[in-house]
Amino acid sequence: MTNISSSAVVAEAEGPLVPVGLPTEPKKAKPGWRSLNFGSRMWIALGIIGFVAALAFIGPLFYPFGPDEKVGSLYDYPTWMNTPPTFEHVLGTENFGYDVLAVLMASARTSIIIGLLAGTIAVVIGVAIGVLAGYVGGWVEELLMGFTNIVLAIPSIVILILISISLQSTNVPFLKGAVGLALVIGITSWPWTARAVRAQASSVATREHIDVAKLSGARTPSIMVRDVLPYLASYAVMAWVLQLASAILAESTLSMLGLGPSGANSLGKQLFWALAFQAVATGAWWAFLPPTIVLTMISFGLLYLQSSLDEVFNPRLRRGKKKNLAKAAARRAETARKLAENQPVEVNA
Amino acid sequence: MSDKDSLEARPAVGQPVLSATHVTKQFRVSGGHITAVDDVSVDFHAGKVLAVVGESGSGKSTLARMLLRLMPVTSGTISYQGKDVTHIKGAELRKYWRDVQAVFQDPFSSFNQFYTVGQTLRRGMGAQGLEKETLEQLIETCLGYVGLKPGDAVHKYPHQLSGGQRQRVMIARALMMNPKVLLADEATSMLDASLRVSALNVLQDLRENLGLTVLFITHDIGQACYLADEVVVMEHGLIVERGTTDEVIFEPKNEYTKRLLADVPDLKGSLKVSKDF
Numbered sequence: 293m294t295n296i297s298s299s300a301v302v303a304e305a306e307g308p309l310v311p312v313g314l315p316t317e318p319k320k321a322k323p324g325w326r327s328l329n330f331g332s333r334m335w336i337a338l339g340i341i342g343f344v345a346a347l348a349f350i351g352p353l354f355y356p357f358g359p360d361e362k363v364g365s366l367y368d369y370p371t372w373m374n375t376p377p378t379f380e381h382v383l384g385t386e387n388f389g390y391d392v393l394a395v396l397m398a399s400a401r402t403s404i405i406i407g408l409l410a411g412t413i414a415v416v417i418g419v420a421i422g423v424l425a426g427y428v429g430g431w432v433e434e435l436l437m438g439f440t441n442i443v444l445a446i447p448s449i450v451i452l453i454l455i456s457i458s459l460q461s462t463n464v465p466f467l468k469g470a471v472g473l474a475l476v477i478g479i480t481s482w483p484w485t486a487r488a489v490r491a492q493a494s495s496v497a498t499r500e501h502i503d504v505a506k507l508s509g510a511r512t513p514s515i516m517v518r519d520v521l522p523y524l525a526s527y528a529v530m531a532w533v534l535q536l537a538s539a540i541l542a543e544s545t546l547s548m549l550g551l552g553p554s555g556a557n558s559l560g561k562q563l564f565w566a567l568a569f570q571a572v573a574t575g576a577w578w579a580f581l582p583p584t585i586v587l588t589m590i591s592f593g594l595l596y597l598q599s600s601l602d603e604v605f606n607p608r609l610r611r612g613k614k615k616n617l618a619k620a621a622a623r624r625a626e627t628a629r630k631l632a633e634n635q636p637v638e639v640n641a
Numbered sequence: 642m643s644d645k646d647s648l649e650a651r652p653a654v655g656q657p658v659l660s661a662t663h664v665t666k667q668f669r670v671s672g673g674h675i676t677a678v679d680d681v682s683v684d685f686h687a688g689k690v691l692a693v694v695g696e697s698g699s700g701k702s703t704l705a706r707m708l709l710r711l712m713p714v715t716s717g718t719i720s721y722q723g724k725d726v727t728h729i730k731g732a733e734l735r736k737y738w739r740d741v742q743a744v745f746q747d748p749f750s751s752f753n754q755f756y757t758v759g760q761t762l763r764r765g766m767g768a769q770g771l772e773k774e775t776l777e778q779l780i781e782t783c784l785g786y787v788g789l790k791p792g793d794a795v796h797k798y799p800h801q802l803s804g805g806q807r808q809r810v811m812i813a814r815a816l817m818m819n820p821k822v823l824l825a826d827e828a829t830s831m832l833d834a835s836l837r838v839s840a841l842n843v844l845q846d847l848r849e850n851l852g853l854t855v856l857f858i859t860h861d862i863g864q865a866c867y868l869a870d871e872v873v874v875m876e877h878g879l880i881v882e883r884g885t886t887d888e889v890i891f892e893p894k895n896e897y898t899k900r901l902l903a904d905v906p907d908l909k910g911s912l913k914v915s916k917d918f
Contacts, residue, residue: 500747501751503751504752505764506738507742508765509818518756
């Protein structure tokens with residue numbers, strides 16, 4: 293390569309990378325997150341999720357009662373229904389006489405933690421299998437997708453129930469709790485992610501930048517991590533959000549069946565005890581309605597977040613696109629007019 | 642960067658460096674198969690530019706991908722400097738890729754859009770254990786060689802460069818590997834006319850100053866004639882004509898070649914027609 297330096301390039305340069313004749317000092321750049329064009333749906337979703345997260349993680353710091361503190365008896369009315377009304381136990385008490393709001397905060401926390409853990413486990417397994425199958429192809433793909441299809445064909449709720457029952461009788465304490473449940477949900481819910489990621493990865497694997505990476509001497513693991521994975525990041529994020537929502541719902545289902553985490557509150561367990569102690573029959577709505585509403589808010593918020601992320605990652609789905617295009621066209625026309633009249637033009641970074 | 646790491650030293654000008662012998666490629670389709678390249682044999686001589694010309698679907702890009710070992714052959718042999726490389730794998734294949742580089746058609750999709758030009762260029766050389774200073778010097782030299790200012794370009798992402806600049810970066814990337822053969826697969830077809838000429842000049846310069854063997858794949862026989870010493874014409878996966886550039890332009894034997902030559906726009910002719918009109 294030494295002779296390169298001695299041979300001057302004759303090729304005509306295409307000009308500087310910054311347009312000539314325009315002021316080079318750029319206007320102050322937008323912060324990075326502004327370029328993502330978050331829509332109103334995103335803010336609504338983030339608002340709902342933020343509210344539930346605040347209830348679960350910040351609420352207990354300020355609320356005077358704990359979830360293990362007995363403050364009354366079976367289904368005491370919410371205190372605002374008393375005469376005169378007070379706000380001491382704003383959601384009354386549940387079947388064991390604990391404050392419903394205090395238990396609700398602890399339950400929401402456990403459910404979110406289980407969802408985060410299980411969702412992350414499912415996405416990590418799904419993305420790893422999907423990328424490996426999609427990029428490598430051949431018999432590796434056949435083997436991994438065959439295994440994925442087998443796991444998909446087995447009803448996951450049956451597997452969840454069977455593993456949860458076996459975990460109840462284990463001697464390993466942490467497997468009986470929330471972590472054990474998250475593991476079970478995580479390792480049974482990755483197949484859909486794997487299939488979706490596999491399809492995308494095999495499409496990315498045929499792109500020219502992969503050939504360029506190979507010609508640059510990159511090895512297969514490096515190509516999978518550096519050249520395939522970044523192109524799947526948007527799918528992985530959306531899959532993670534969906535997995536989070538479905539893991540929280542799966543935990544609730546198992547807990548309502550009496551297979552919830554031992555030694556911890558959860559939204560599903562609250563519903564289980566409410567049903568077991570006839571809350572519906574006795575009209576003690578404050579025992580089952582708050583966990584149902586929180587569960588709905590989390591699921592709705594996450595699903596709404598997923599669909600709004602779809603808009604962020606896929607500009608074709610963006611709302612108000614025509615309006616933005618018209619604005620951009622007007623901006624360009626104005627710039628062209630100023631240039632034609634030799635007026636100064638602002639350059640956006 | 643010295644030649645000691647490459648498979649063998651640079652061969653003498655005119656010696657066969659890369660060869661395809663009876664190479665066939667078939668793709669399975671529902672109800673049978675289609676033959677994209679049919680029993681093609683061709684030699685690439687050191688320090689020469691060989692153009693492979695043909696319409697879309699004639700099999701020229703498939704031939705290039707097989708020569709690059711990015712696609713397996715159905716039958717036949719690819720040999721490099723006399724050594725059979727048809728089935729090499731792993732480290733041996735990576736060594737082969739150090740000697741045989743390529744520039745592809747789409748200068749945008751050739752980039753990993755998440756990395757800057759500098760990161761893209763450094764990546765290829767990272768595996769060779771060069772010192773940082775040597776590496777930066779090499780990047781500067783190669784970018785300078787293709788007419789880009791290294792200080793400007795290395796921090797840019799692909800979307801911040803024009804099509805011509807991207808293609809130049811891709812040529813610089815290939816040059817950094819100190820290749821002996823460069824395959825340019827429709828490397829100018831997505832550039833506009835003015836940039837196309839400058840890209841062709843860069844390739845010409847590489848051949849003249851570095852003695853690089855260039856395989857220039859194009860559907861435009863006019864470009865092929867501008868750059869190449871020898872021309873191979875492909876149709877439906879077969880080589881229908883081959884010869885020196887002068888032979889193919891002035892004494893075409895095949896009807897398909899004559900048709901391709903007839904399709905080259907004649908600027909002087911059209912000016913005359915419009916003046917007469």
